[in-house]
Amino acid sequence: MKYKTECIAMLLAGGQGSRLGALTKNIAKPAVPYGGKYRIIDFPLSNCINSGIDTVGVLTQYQPLELTDYIGSGQPWDLDRLFGGVHVLPPYQQIKGTDWYRGTANAIYQNLGFIERYQPEYVLILSGDHIYKMDYSKMLDFHIRNQADCSIAVIEVPMEEASRFGIMNTDAENRVYEFEEKPKNPKSNKASMGIYVFNWAALRYYLTEDENNKNSSNDFGKDIIPAMLADNQRMFAYPFEGYWKDVGTIDSLWEANMDILNPKMSLELDDPGWRIYARTRALPPHFINGRATVQNSLVSEGCFVDGEVTDSVLFSGAVVEEGAVIRDSVIMPGAVIKKGAVVQYAIVAENAVVGERAVVGKRPEDCLDKEKWGVATIGPGLQIPAGKIVEPKAMLGL
Amino acid sequence: MRSKNIMGIVFSNTNDEKLSELTAARTIGSVPFGCRYRLIDFALSAIVNAGIYKVGVVTKRNYQSLMDHIGNGRPWDLARKNGGLSMLSPYGYAENGVYKGKIDALYGNLSYLECATEEYILMTDANVVANIDIEKMIDRHVKMQADITLAYKKGISGSIYLDLDEDGIITGVNTDSDATLLGRNVSLNILLLRRDLLIGLIKNAYRHNFTDFGVDVLQREVGNYKMYGYEITRHALVIDSIQSYFEANMRLLDKHVRDEVFDPQRPVYTKLRDDMPARYGFDAKICDSLIADGCVIEGEVKNSIIFRGVRIGKGAKVENCILMQSGRVDKNCSLGYIVADKNVHIKEGRTLMGYKSFPLVIGKGLTV
Numbered sequence: 001m002k003y004k005t006e007c008i009a010m011l012l013a014g015g016q017g018s019r020l021g022a023l024t025k026n027i028a029k030p031a032v033p034y035g036g037k038y039r040i041i042d043f044p045l046s047n048c049i050n051s052g053i054d055t056v057g058v059l060t061q062y063q064p065l066e067l068t069d070y071i072g073s074g075q076p077w078d079l080d081r082l083f084g085g086v087h088v089l090p091p092y093q094q095i096k097g098t099d100w101y102r103g104t105a106n107a108i109y110q111n112l113g114f115i116e117r118y119q120p121e122y123v124l125i126l127s128g129d130h131i132y133k134m135d136y137s138k139m140l141d142f143h144i145r146n147q148a149d150c151s152i153a154v155i156e157v158p159m160e161e162a163s164r165f166g167i168m169n170t171d172a173e174n175r176v177y178e179f180e181e182k183p184k185n186p187k188s189n190k191a192s193m194g195i196y197v198f199n200w201a202a203l204r205y206y207l208t209e210d211e212n213n214k215n216s217s218n219d220f221g222k223d224i225i226p227a228m229l230a231d232n233q234r235m236f237a238y239p240f241e242g243y244w245k246d247v248g249t250i251d252s253l254w255e256a257n258m259d260i261l262n263p264k265m266s267l268e269l270d271d272p273g274w275r276i277y278a279r280t281r282a283l284p285p286h287f288i289n290g291r292a293t294v295q296n297s298l299v300s301e302g303c304f305v306d307g308e309v310t311d312s313v314l315f316s317g318a319v320v321e322e323g324a325v326i327r328d329s330v331i332m333p334g335a336v337i338k339k340g341a342v343v344q345y346a347i348v349a350e351n352a353v354v355g356e357r358a359v360v361g362k363r364p365e366d367c368l369d370k371e372k373w374g375v376a377t378i379g380p381g382l383q384i385p386a387g388k389i390v391e392p393k394a395m396l397g398l
Numbered sequence: 399m400r401s402k403n404i405m406g407i408v409f410s411n412t413n414d415e416k417l418s419e420l421t422a423a424r425t426i427g428s429v430p431f432g433c434r435y436r437l438i439d440f441a442l443s444a445i446v447n448a449g450i451y452k453v454g455v456v457t458k459r460n461y462q463s464l465m466d467h468i469g470n471g472r473p474w475d476l477a478r479k480n481g482g483l484s485m486l487s488p489y490g491y492a493e494n495g496v497y498k499g500k501i502d503a504l505y506g507n508l509s510y511l512e513c514a515t516e517e518y519i520l521m522t523d524a525n526v527v528a529n530i531d532i533e534k535m536i537d538r539h540v541k542m543q544a545d546i547t548l549a550y551k552k553g554i555s556g557s558i559y560l561d562l563d564e565d566g567i568i569t570g571v572n573t574d575s576d577a578t579l580l581g582r583n584v585s586l587n588i589l590l591l592r593r594d595l596l597i598g599l600i601k602n603a604y605r606h607n608f609t610d611f612g613v614d615v616l617q618r619e620v621g622n623y624k625m626y627g628y629e630i631t632r633h634a635l636v637i638d639s640i641q642s643y644f645e646a647n648m649r650l651l652d653k654h655v656r657d658e659v660f661d662p663q664r665p666v667y668t669k670l671r672d673d674m675p676a677r678y679g680f681d682a683k684i685c686d687s688l689i690a691d692g693c694v695i696e697g698e699v700k701n702s703i704i705f706r707g708v709r710i711g712k713g714a715k716v717e718n719c720i721l722m723q724s725g726r727v728d729k730n731c732s733l734g735y736i737v738a739d740k741n742v743h744i745k746e747g748r749t750l751m752g753y754k755s756f757p758l759v760i761g762k763g764l765t766v
Binding site: 035036037075076261269270275276277278280281282283284285286287288289290291292293294295296297298299300301313314315 | 432433434472651653656659660665666667668670672673674675676677678679680681682683684685686687688689690691692694
C-alpha cells in the first residue's frame with residue numbers, strides 16, 4: 001500500500017471573483033464556464049493529472065455548492081483514487097473555534113492535517129483563476145535541480161503592463177533576489193503566475209510563523225514570499241512560455257474565449273497529448289439547420305443553430321433560433337437566443353434567454369463614444385424581454 | 399421501488415452478418431451511430447433510465463470493440479457494487495464452444511440467471527434505435543398480469559411480425575418477409591418476463607435442441623402463455639441492413655425524431671472522449687447536419703452525420719454522408735452517399751458517390 005506522495009497540489013478555489021459580476025453571483029470563479037464545454041478549474045485539474053500529480057486538495061469557501069458538485073468524485077479528471085485523488089476542502093469547525101479562510105496562506109495552514117497525511121516532499125500551490133496548459137512536473141524538476149526552497153512560475157509580460165503584476169527580480173541563474181507587488185517602476189517583466197512549488201518542510205515552517213504573526217494578512221504574495229526572501233531562502237523563478245490568461249474580468253473572460261477562435265493561438269485545446277478534461281452532461285450532437293450559417297466559431301454538444309453565428313463560442317445546449325444573429329459573443333450552456341434577436345460583443349450566461357428581436361451589445365465601430373463601449377453581460381437565468389435593447393458594457397443580473 | 403426487481407439482458411450480436419462491412423471487426427452493438435453513439439447505447443440507456451442497474455451483456459464474437467466501448471459500464475452508471483454490468487462471454491460452459499443462438503447463449507449463462515434474485519428479466523437486442531420508456535412497459539405488464547410482454551412498432555422493417563387481437567394479446571408470431579404487407583406489427587425484440595419463466599423456457603428449448611428464440615420459443619408458446627404486445631408509438635427503427643443503418647442515421651436530421659430519441663428526460667449515455675467543441679472555419683458552410691465535438695470543419699457539409707474528431711478541408715463538399723470518428727476529408731473532395739468507417743482518409747480532390755438506396759461503405763482505416 002502506498003503511504004507517501006512525492007508532490008501534492010493545493011488548489012485555491014475560494015475566491016469570489018467579484019469583477020465577474022453576475023457571472024459569479026451564485027458560483028465560485030473556478031466554476032465559471034469557459035471554451036464551449038469547460039470550466040476554469042478544468043485547466044489546473046487537467047494539468048495536474050497530465051503532470052502525474054494525482055493528489056489535489058481544492059480549497060473552497062465562496063459559493064461552493066456548484067463547484068463541489070462539479071468536482072464530485074474527481075472521475076472526469078481521473079482523480080478518483082484509492083490513495084490521493086481530489087478532495088474538496090472547505091473551512092471547518094475546530095476545537096479552538098470556527099474560522100473562515102482568512103487568506104491564501106491561512107487556507108493552506110488550516111489544512112496542514114490534510115497535507116501531512118500524504119507526507120509529501122513538495123507542495124504545489126495553484127489557483128483556479130487562469131487558463132493555461134502547464135507541465136508541473138517540469139517545474140518540479142527545475143525546483144529539485146536548483147535545490148530550491150521555493151520556486152515561483154513566472155511569465156514575461158509586456159513591460160508597460162508589468163506594473164499590474166507581482167514582479168520577480170532575478171539574477172542570471174533565475175534566483176529571485178527581490179519581489180515587488182505591482183511596482184510603479186518595474187525592474188523586470190517576469191510576472192508571478194501564482195503557481196508555487198515549496199519544499200514541504202520550509203512551507204510548513206513559514207505557514208506556522210505567519211499564523212503566529214498577528215499583523216500578517218496571511219497571503220502568499222504579500223507575506224510568505226517576502227518572509228522567505230528576507231531569510232535568504234533559495235527561491236527561483238521558473239520561466240513559463242505559452243498561453244496564460246487571467247480571466248478575472250468580463251473583458252478578459254471574453255477575450256480568452258475569442259482567443260480559441262484565433263488559429264495562431266497557442267492554447268491548442270485539441271492536443272491529444274494534453275487533453276483538458278471536463279464533467280459533461282449526456283447531450284446529443286449539435287444540429288445546424290438549413291438556413292443557418294456558422295463561421296469561425298466553436299459549437300458544442302446539444303446546441304441547435306438556426307440563425308447566423310460568426311466569430312462566437314456556443315456552449316453545450318445553447319440554442320440560436322431562426323434569424324437570430326450572434327457575432328463576437330460567448331453564449332454559455334443552455335442559453336437561448338430567440339428569433340430575430342441580435343447579440344454582439346456580449347456574454348450571455350447559463351440558461352439566460354434573450355427574447356425575440358432583442359438587441360444585446362454593439363460593435364465597437366458602431367459606438368460613437370468609445371468610453372461607453374464594452375462587452376455586455378446577461379447574468380445566469382435572466383429573461384430579456386422581446387425587443388429590449390441592452391447597451392454595451394451593461395451588466396445585468398447583479 | 400419496483401424497478402429494482404428487474405434485471406436486463408442485452409444481446410450484442412443480433413444480425414451481425416447483415417451489416418457486413420461495418421461489423422467486420424465489431425458486434426452490431428458497437429456499430430457507431432448518430433455522431434457519437436454506438437447502437438448498444440440506446441438499449442443500455444433505456445434500461446438504466448428505468449432504474450434497472452443490473453445488466454448482463456451477451457457477447458458472441460468480435461466483441462473486443464464492444465468491451466472497449468462498455469468498459470466497466472461507468473458512462474451508463476453501471477459500475478455498481480451490487481448488480482451493475484456483467485459481460486456474459488461465449489464460453490460460459492465448455493461443452494459446446496461458442497453459442498449458436500439466444501437459447502444456447504442463455505443456457506450457457508444459466509448460473510448467472512439462477513443466481514439472480516430479481517423477479518423479472520428484460521431482454522433486448524442491441525440493434526434498435528429508440529428511446530423506450532421501459533417503466534411504462536413494466537407497468538403495463540403488471541397491470542395485464544402478462545406472462546410475456548413484447549414491444550413492437552407498426553410499419554417498420556424487421557424480421558419478426560406479431561398478430562394481435564383487439565385486447566393486445568399476441569395471437570401469432572411470424573417470420574415471413576412479405577414486403578407487400580405494410581403497417582404490420584414488427585417485434586423490436588424487447589421482451590419482459592418473469593425470471594423463473596425464462597429459465598423454464600430456456601431449459602425446455604435446450605432439451606429439444608432448439609436455437610432460435612423467436613421461432614422456437616415465442617412462436618411455439620403463443621397459445622400457452624399470456625403474451626401481450628406493447629406498442630411503441632415514438633420513433634423506433636430496427637437496424638438490419640446497410641440501407642436501414644443509413645436511413646436510421648439520416649432520420650436523426652428530422653427534429654421530430656431527434657426530440658423523441660434524445661428526450662432530455664431520458665438521456666442517451668455513451669462513452670466520453672474529451673474532445674474540444676467543434677470548430678468551424680471562415681469558409682465553412684453547413685446545413686441540416688448533425689455534428690459531434692472535436693470536428694474541424696472548413697468545407698461544405700449538407701445533410702450529413704459527422705462523428706467526433708472528423709476534419710473536413712477547405713473547398714470539400716460532403717452531402718448525404720455518414721463520416722465516422724477521426725475521419726479526414728482533404729481539400730476539394732466531393733462526397734455523396736458515403737458511409738466512411740472510423741479513421742478513413744479521403745485525399746485531396748477525390749470524388750466519391752454512392753446512391754441513396756446503395757450508400758458506398760468505406761472500411762475502417764482505409765485511405766482513398
